[in-house]
Amino acid sequence: MSDTARTARSADVVLETEGLTKQFGGLTALEHVDLAVERGELHAIIGPNGAGKTTLFNTITGALEPTAGTVWFDGEDVTEMAQEKRPHRGLARSFQSNQLFADLSVLENVRIVVQTARSGRFGLDLLGNGRAKYREQAFEYLERVGLDGVHTALAKNLSHGDQRRLGIAISLATDPSVLLLDEPTSGMGPTETQETAEMIDELRQDLDLTVLLIEHDMDIVLSMSDRITVLNQGEVLATDSPGAVQENEDVQNAYLGGMREEL
Numbered sequence: 001m002s003d004t005a006r007t008a009r010s011a012d013v014v015l016e017t018e019g020l021t022k023q024f025g026g027l028t029a030l031e032h033v034d035l036a037v038e039r040g041e042l043h044a045i046i047g048p049n050g051a052g053k054t055t056l057f058n059t060i061t062g063a064l065e066p067t068a069g070t071v072w073f074d075g076e077d078v079t080e081m082a083q084e085k086r087p088h089r090g091l092a093r094s095f096q097s098n099q100l101f102a103d104l105s106v107l108e109n110v111r112i113v114v115q116t117a118r119s120g121r122f123g124l125d126l127l128g129n130g131r132a133k134y135r136e137q138a139f140e141y142l143e144r145v146g147l148d149g150v151h152t153a154l155a156k157n158l159s160h161g162d163q164r165r166l167g168i169a170i171s172l173a174t175d176p177s178v179l180l181l182d183e184p185t186s187g188m189g190p191t192e193t194q195e196t197a198e199m200i201d202e203l204r205q206d207l208d209l210t211v212l213l214i215e216h217d218m219d220i221v222l223s224m225s226d227r228i229t230v231l232n233q234g235e236v237l238a239t240d241s242p243g244a245v246q247e248n249e250d251v252q253n254a255y256l257g258g259m260r261e262e263l
């Protein structure tokens with residue numbers, strides 16, 4: 001793509017991949033994936049097991065280095081930017097339960113990230129002046145995800161669903177403009193799933209977030225998404241509105257024997 005074309009598109013597109021390819025030995029997990037995520041949208045990534053969804057997230061966040069291709073964030077080529085730098089630019093991914101400090105309280109888990117994000121890499125606050133302020137801000141993030149009532153609990157004692165919510169609160173503490181959520185409702189029952197979907201919707205509106213979401217629950221995907229990209233065997237099958245994706249024959253065929261009824 002020429003520089004002129006990129007400038008023309010960049011007003012709407014906040015995150016973009018161009019020809020993104022990832023090979024693991026002889027296996028091509030992603031093949032020339034072009035993805036354009038528009039500012040403010042909820043963009044879902046769906047596809048059968050092994051389609052490359054998590055690998056796509058990992059190459060966007062820098063957890064994996066792509067074999068070829070480019071990742072653009074806010075008009076900047078971030079393909080080679082260190083993983084830990086990307087949240088500081090506003091590109092964040094929900095923390096996984098194994099990234100939580102299991103023996104610290106729920107509030108402390110968020111407070112540490114608030115402090116690190118606000119006062120530099122090591123959260124230096126030699127006089128301790130900011131501590132109360134950081135706790136206050138951390139508490140606000142917990143309120144947003146509905147965990148304020150359990151802020152003194154140890155992270156390891158939370159339910160699976162609450163740990164996922166804590167992972168979201170922690171990523172919010174880096175003040176992202178784009179948030180990547182990898183199956184935020186996995187392992188949840190129908191009520192908790194619905195509550196989590198509503199929470200994500202509120203976060204989007206209140207914090208002006210762009211959300212890139214991997215989700216297996218088709219009801220959630222179809223009801224929440226502005227646009228959906230369907231991956232199959234590492235390639236993009238379609239990017240379209242939920243209605244158009246449901247009607248797409250290639251997509252229906254890719255899901256044959258699996259989730260077709262749900263589409």
Ligand SMILES: Nc1ncnc2c1ncn2[C@@H]1O[C@H](COP(=O)(O)OP(=O)(O)OP(=O)(O)O)[C@@H](O)[C@H]1O
Nearest residue numbers: 024027028029047048049050051052053054055056
């Ligand atoms: N670190 C790795 N080493 C080797 N192969 C890998 C690695 N990570 C993923 N793969 C392979 O790449 C392909 C895509 O995997 P990926 O996890 O991205 O798919 P997915 O769409 O997220 O699947 P699922 O829905 O089952 O989570 C699969 O064939 C997988 O086995």
